[in-house]
Amino acid sequence: MISALPLRFARPIDPAAPSRDWRWLVFFGLLLAILAAGIVEGQIARGDRGITPINSSGDFLTGGIKVDVTGDNAEDARQKGWREAQRKGWAQLYRKTNGSDGPQLSDSVLDGIVTAIVVESEQIGPRRYVATLGVQFDRVRAGQILGVSGRTLRSPPLLVIPVYSIDGIPQVFEQRSEWQRAWAEYNTGQSAVDYVRTAGTGADTFLLNVGQTGRRGRVWWRVILDQYGAADVLMPTARIEYSYPGGPITGHFAARFGPDNRLIETFTMTGPSVKALPDMMEKAVARMDRIYTEALAAGILQTDRYLVLEKPVEKEDLPAEAVSSDDSALPGEIDASVPTTVPVGAASFNVQYASPDVESVSATERNVAAIAGVQSASTTSLALGGTSVMRVTFRGDIAALKAALEARGYTVQQGGNTLRISR
Template structure:
């Protein structure tokens, strides 16, 4: 079966309309067509989609130009797909004849097109069958696929920020996107009440790793992706300018930023679909370069561990807690801190409140002694507690002196009164001794 014969089935309706307009000059047709022909298979499930392929072909007729454009799009899409799925450069893709590429293609999506009687200009997406395309990958190749990533599609429109509250146009655009054609394993929330409460625009910018660790554990993800869309509407029903950002991680690092414009409100969905594809491409490039990966600090199973000896019940009732910040440049540093505090008898237990690798982590130290004695005990082990900051004692820094312990006052007996009615000293005087 030739490439032309394969496409003719679902092109028939489009070519019928084209035949009536072959004499119309180039660009006279709608330049913002975004819906694929009705017979084109949707990307997703068992398909890979490579989008945004620009073609400009001249042939003997309108039909010949369009078929040649589809063939050229598939020819360009194959190296891109190979690079996306294997992580190697597009130039390293096997050189295949058109017949071999035709065997992998299951359809073409028309994102936009303009044509005349002999010329076809368009932006196309090529849909590859997952199984047949997979057979063309080298036997020892590892198909590049990310760890599960929680997606937060943040939309700011008209002064209102939404994520999973309701069905925003931005959330619907991500729902339309065929994620099976992407190397990113997106995790999307269902949009129930708890999702709307946890996954907010405010949470998207918070760098609290302890909270992120709990959220990602809930959704079975290993990192977070924040796709932001900021819409600026000129007037109701008029042009819309969208500013889009692709962020990743609890620190909201920006991978890409770009702007798109919709000529009218009716073109909003098309603009958002284009933005989704561009953001996904940015995430795919970051995955290939090693920038986007699972964050081990967000998946550590860190449970509060008691590091104190057995305490007398009466003593444990008087245990206090002090919350401090401590530098944790890497994951191993937390283990060293935990072990060091575990060797201090005055410490009843340690609870990790928030781990920030490369920053300041929050911990709670439980202790039965007062703050001054705790500070002294830690100082004896080489740790200096200054207010709410715990740090290593600097070389040459003078150790803290042992705090003076103030004994509690002895109770005064009811009959221990002087002649004047005031209390008298119960300690014997020199003469009484």
């Protein structure tokens, strides 16, 4: 006989239990997502990383010019120092290019071919100016005097991934390194290799890392190269070894190329102590450039055909009006972007402003150009790290321009036909 006894030990089923379990899963999922987002944000936005590359123009650059001059006041001494730097820079450039002393140019001619004064270091006294300067010369104008042709062998744009290894730990942009700094500060404008250098900030740390240099798949490489506008990749590597703390250092360098990480050449450099590391890196980058330039001339730096998605345009496929009839024509000496005549009813004034970096130059030019009545605003004398001079064409007198600049939040000082602005 079967009796219907209640199951005392059976656990009652709660219909709300599945919904509570689902809510707990959602809660933990959101918590993990927040933690992952925090880790990713920390890896991208934080850390001591990022060096903006400088001086990528094609102009001639001379550096390390020392001047020590005196004047009636600080500004007069500074101007005399820059004049002397231009003369010394021209002599240095001509000797480097032609191997002999060149003609002595007047200051007015030098003013026409000098595009910028680079301040490496300076000390300004009441009547004395001591500095180490660099002088940048326009390639077209100076090239005609130097006898240098405007046409040079040039590689396709090549992305640079500088791999730096110390204590056996390789890195690229995870932290600032002397290897990255040397590449960022190298003057690539005079090289036959078209280097594409990045600042190493933001997504660069994820896309351009040591792991990427070991990948061989062309699909992902095409995505990265398209992101940076490059046709192929260069991987210069540097490995530093310390003999003992504070002792001599040894640098092992290798020039590599392409997604297959192809080795072109290696070399070794030594230094007496860790203080010699910046100078070693600077010389190593210059030697790397020579290696890549020789490889380009030898036909080694050939772009991987699997990285090029578009077929090159042949000359026969171009319309007739797009084909130049004179292949030997050199670019004109006059820069069409700078107006040569002043519009009717407008006047030109010089505006001096502090230019600690390239971004400040662009920002100041944009702010001044946005003022009502300003026809053009372009920097005529660039001094990174010092005071640059901008030529402003304005419809009105200098008093009106001064008032407009003050309305923009600038502190303006007037001296004759020149204004000096600051914030």
